[in-house]
Amino acid sequence: xxxxxxxxxxxxxxxxxxxxxxxxxxxxxxxxxxxxxxxxxxxxxxxxxxxxxxxxxxxxxxxxxxxxxxxxxxxxxxxxxxxxxxxxxxxxxxxxxxxxxxxxxxxxxxxxxxxxxxxxxxxxxxxxxxxxxxxxxxxxxxxxxxxxxxxxxxxxxxxxxxxxxxxxxxxxxxxxxxxxxxxxxxxxxxxxxxxxxxxxxxxxxxxxxxxxxxxxxxxxxxxxxxxxxxxxxxxxxxxxxxxxxxxxxxxxxxxxxxxxxxxxxxxxxxxxxxxxxxxxxxxxxxxxxxxxxxxxxxxxxxxxxxxxxxxxxxx
Numbered sequence: 001x002x003x004x005x006x007x008x009x010x011x012x013x014x015x016x017x018x019x020x021x022x023x024x025x026x027x028x029x030x031x032x033x034x035x036x037x038x039x040x041x042x043x044x045x046x047x048x049x050x051x052x053x054x055x056x057x058x059x060x061x062x063x064x065x066x067x068x069x070x071x072x073x074x075x076x077x078x079x080x081x082x083x084x085x086x087x088x089x090x091x092x093x094x095x096x097x098x099x100x101x102x103x104x105x106x107x108x109x110x111x112x113x114x115x116x117x118x119x120x121x122x123x124x125x126x127x128x129x130x131x132x133x134x135x136x137x138x139x140x141x142x143x144x145x146x147x148x149x150x151x152x153x154x155x156x157x158x159x160x161x162x163x164x165x166x167x168x169x170x171x172x173x174x175x176x177x178x179x180x181x182x183x184x185x186x187x188x189x190x191x192x193x194x195x196x197x198x199x200x201x202x203x204x205x206x207x208x209x210x211x212x213x214x215x216x217x218x219x220x221x222x223x224x225x226x227x228x229x230x231x232x233x234x235x236x237x238x239x240x241x242x243x244x245x246x247x248x249x250x251x252x253x254x255x256x257x258x259x260x261x262x263x264x265x266x267x268x269x270x271x272x273x274x275x276x277x278x279x280x281x282x283x284x285x286x287x288x289x290x291x292x293x294x295x296x297x298x299x300x301x302x303x304x305x306x307x308x309x310x311x312x313x314x315x
Contacts, residue, residue, distance in 0.1 A: 001075060001077060009071035011067075018050065026074065026078035030078050035129050038062055038079055042057075082129060082144075102306075103302035107295060108295045115170060117172070118172045119142075119172075120140055120142045120174045120275055122176040122177065124263050125144040127264065131176075131275055138279045149189075149193075154197060158193070161194060165200070166215075173190065174275060174278045175222055176224070176274070177224065179229070179232060179262075180242060180243060180260035182243075182248060184248075184252065191220075191222045199215055225278050229256070235267070235270065237261050239260065241258060242260045243260065
């Protein structure tokens, strides 16, 4: 919704044109079911060659968008803050209402009978609004790692993945990250640390899993589906200078040059399609359809309970 909170804001010339373009871009993505972070909106302007890709330019666009929202020119729902959130307790007006809600939300693990356990991880929280709905559709876990993940998170995730491995599953982590010195190194970090806590490979018998059979390393896999140099050559996202202060910069620059690229710069629909194709490629669709049918049958049973309860408490 567009709402005016400050009618003193005025926009002329280039700024007025940019506000119109931003509003059009945001509306286009909203029609597709996506909301954007401020940085994603900024990259849409960079990709179209309308602004430079600099810190100064980013701050300018941030201020422009803020003023335009206050002036009622940009929809408040089209740009989201994915970091800050308020947790509000749930409330109900009647007993049947909670059962109806449960029926709508009811879901079984549709991957339980699949030979593969899939998880999607992304370096950036900024892409959560794009990937969370896709992962919900595909019924797979999604994690926004926000850079290098904490030891606590890696431990808990590793233990969960070990349970799947002991059930005989093949593990696939579908990963999306920046193409920069640390972004590329995170593939190794995730695979190594989660693998350690999951007990994958020869090292697992030396400490926590001493005396237990090691789990074959080829049953635990991480595949980076973005960003890759092939994608950069194809989609041509706007570059940034490689971070020379990064301890891994020298090796990165020798291999890739002095430019780097952020995951946020890829079009939201491209990111969503990459995840969708990667997950469906390893899914047994016959098993999937069977699970969907079972889930629907159980949900209908819950809806019947809700309807009976509604009739019973009707004044």
